Amino acid sequence: MKILFIKIKVFAVLASLSFLLAIPLLASAATFEKGVAIFQKKIRQTLSNSCLRKNNFGIKIYSLDRGEALIEMRENKLFIPASNLKILTTAVALQTLGPNYRFTTRLFTDGNLKDGVLNGNLYIKGYGDPKFVTEQMWLLVNELKKLPLQNINGDIIGDDSFFDHQKRIKAWTKNPGAQAYEAPLGALSFNFNTVQVYVSPGSKVGSRPEIIIEPDTEYTTLSNQARTLKSGTRNRLIVNRLDRNGFDEITVTGGIQLGQARAQYFLNITDPTQYTLSALKKYLGHAGIQFQGKMKKGLVPETAVELLTHESEPLMLALQGLNKFSNNFVAEQILKTIGAEKYGPPGTTLKGLQVIDDYLVGLGYSSEQYNVLDGSGLSRQNRLSPQLIIDILRHVHNDLGVYPEFVSALGVMGVDGNVKNRMRGVKSSGRARVKTGTLNFVSALSGYFQSRDGETFAFSILMNSLKCSNGRIKRLQDQIIKEGLNLQRISTGSIISEEQKNLSPTLNNPSH
Incomplete structure (x- = not known):
C-alpha cells in the first residue's frame, strides 16, 4: 500500500513538471503569433x-x-x-x-610578327564583354606591346560575329534617343558603348563653353554652338548625339552660366565596333605602337594566327x-x-x-x-x-x-x-x-x-x-x-527566459 502511494505521488509530481515544462512552449507560440501579428x-x-x-x-x-x-x-x-x-x-x-565565367577579347593576325614589326592585318574579335572599359583596353594594349610589338604594317579589322547584328531590343521604344541607358549592343563594345561629355563655362560672357569628350577618339566629332551666359540668365544647355553614318557628332547648344559648376552628360554611341576600333587605335598610339592603316569591320580568317587572348574580370x-x-x-x-x-x-x-x-x-x-x-x-x-x-x-x-x-x-x-x-x-x-x-x-x-x-x-x-x-x-x-x-517573433523582455528557450526545440530550430 505504501509503495502504491509513493508511485501515485511520483506520478503527480511528474505530471506537474510536464505541465510546467509545457508552459514555455505555449507562451512561445503565443509570443510568436503576437510578433507576427504586429x-x-x-x-x-x-x-x-x-x-x-x-x-x-x-x-x-x-x-x-x-x-x-x-x-x-x-x-x-x-x-x-x-x-x-x-x-x-x-x-x-x-x-x-x-x-567565374570570363569574357574574352582575342587578337589575331593573317601576317607574321618579327622583331616587333607586324607585317599583316591585326584582327580584334569580341566575345560580348560587357565591361571592356578603358582599364581593360590599356591591359590588352600593354599585353600586345610586350609580345613585343612596335609597328603594324596593315589594317586593324574588328570582328563582331559572336553576336548577331541586332543592336537594340525590338520590344523597346521605336525611336531611341541618345540616353546612355539605351546603348546599342555588340560583341565588340567599349565603355558600355557610351561617351561622357563635360561642359564648363567659358572665360567670359558670350564665349564658347569648354567641352571635353571622354574618350576623345576619331569616332566622335564636336559641334559647339553654345554660349557662356551672364549669371542669373535662364537658358537651357542641350547636349545631343547625332548619327553621321560611321561616326557620331556631339552637338552642344543653348547656354551655361558664368561661374556655374561643370556639367556632365552620358550619351550612347551608334556603332559599337567602329567605336571600339577607334579607341584601340588611340591607345596603341599612347603605347608607342605605330599604325598608319585603315580601321574596318570583317571576319577573322580561318588561317589567322592568334596573338593573345585578353580575359575579363569574373562574371560575379x-x-x-x-x-x-x-x-x-x-x-x-x-x-x-x-x-x-x-x-x-x-x-x-x-x-x-x-x-x-x-x-x-x-x-x-x-x-x-x-x-x-x-x-x-x-x-x-x-x-x-x-x-x-x-x-x-x-x-x-x-x-x-x-x-x-x-x-x-x-x-x-x-x-x-x-x-x-x-x-x-x-x-x-x-x-x-x-x-x-x-x-x-x-x-x-x-x-x-x-x-x-x-x-x-x-x-x-x-x-x-x-x-x-x-x-x-x-x-x-x-x-x-x-x-x-x-520584426521579432519573440519580443525583448518577454517571459521566455534563455533556459526556457533552450528547452524548446521550436525556438532553437526555426526550420521546424
Whole structure:
C-alpha cells in the first residue's frame, strides 16, 4: 500500500513538471503569433496609403528559414517588373555560365610578327564583354606591346560575329534617343558603348563653353554652338548625339552660366565596333605602337594566327554593376552571351530568352505565367509576379554554388549602388540586400532581409500604374523593409527566459 502511494505521488509530481515544462512552449507560440501579428498589421497600414488605393500592387514576404509567408497580396498577379527582371537574368547567368565565367577579347593576325614589326592585318574579335572599359583596353594594349610589338604594317579589322547584328531590343521604344541607358549592343563594345561629355563655362560672357569628350577618339566629332551666359540668365544647355553614318557628332547648344559648376552628360554611341576600333587605335598610339592603316569591320580568317587572348574580370563582378547600378547594357550583353554559350553563336536575344524559358520551366512555370522580352526589364511588355520572383530568390538561396555571388551583387540598403541614399541612418539597413526597378509609373523592390531575430526572408514588391511621386513610393517600400528588419517573433523582455528557450526545440530550430 505504501509503495502504491509513493508511485501515485511520483506520478503527480511528474505530471506537474510536464505541465510546467509545457508552459514555455505555449507562451512561445503565443509570443510568436503576437510578433507576427504586429508586423502584419504595420505592413497593411503602410499598404493602405492613398498612393495604392487602386490595389495596383502585389507583394509577398516569405520566411526562407520557416517556409511560410507572412504577407501575400496579389502575389500571383502579373505586373511590369522594370529592372527587377534583372534578378531573373542574374540567376540564369550564374546557373548557365557560372560565377567565374570570363569574357574574352582575342587578337589575331593573317601576317607574321618579327622583331616587333607586324607585317599583316591585326584582327580584334569580341566575345560580348560587357565591361571592356578603358582599364581593360590599356591591359590588352600593354599585353600586345610586350609580345613585343612596335609597328603594324596593315589594317586593324574588328570582328563582331559572336553576336548577331541586332543592336537594340525590338520590344523597346521605336525611336531611341541618345540616353546612355539605351546603348546599342555588340560583341565588340567599349565603355558600355557610351561617351561622357563635360561642359564648363567659358572665360567670359558670350564665349564658347569648354567641352571635353571622354574618350576623345576619331569616332566622335564636336559641334559647339553654345554660349557662356551672364549669371542669373535662364537658358537651357542641350547636349545631343547625332548619327553621321560611321561616326557620331556631339552637338552642344543653348547656354551655361558664368561661374556655374561643370556639367556632365552620358550619351550612347551608334556603332559599337567602329567605336571600339577607334579607341584601340588611340591607345596603341599612347603605347608607342605605330599604325598608319585603315580601321574596318570583317571576319577573322580561318588561317589567322592568334596573338593573345585578353580575359575579363569574373562574371560575379560584372553582375555587381548589373544589379547595384541597374546597368541595362550589361544585362543585355550577358543575355546574348548566355544564348551563345547554350545554343551556339551567334548570340541573340531570342536564344538568351530561350534559356530563361528553360530555367522557369524548371521552376514549374508555364509560358502564360510570365512574359519576358529582354534581359534588363526596360520593355514595358515584360510581366512577372511577386510569387515568381520569390521562387527565383528561394531557388538561388538553396544553391550554395551561386547564392554568395548572387546576394553580393544586390544593392546594400543605405550603403551602395542605387540604394545608397535610401534608409540612411538606419543601423540595420545593411541586412537588406535588394534590387530596385523603376519605369514611368512603375516601381519595384525585391530581395532579401534579415529580421532582428536573425530570420532570413525573401520579399518582392511590384507596383504599377502609380500616380504618386517616386520619392513617396520609395518611402513606402523602405517602411516595409524597416518593419521587416525590426520584426521579432519573440519580443525583448518577454517571459521566455534563455533556459526556457533552450528547452524548446521550436525556438532553437526555426526550420521546424
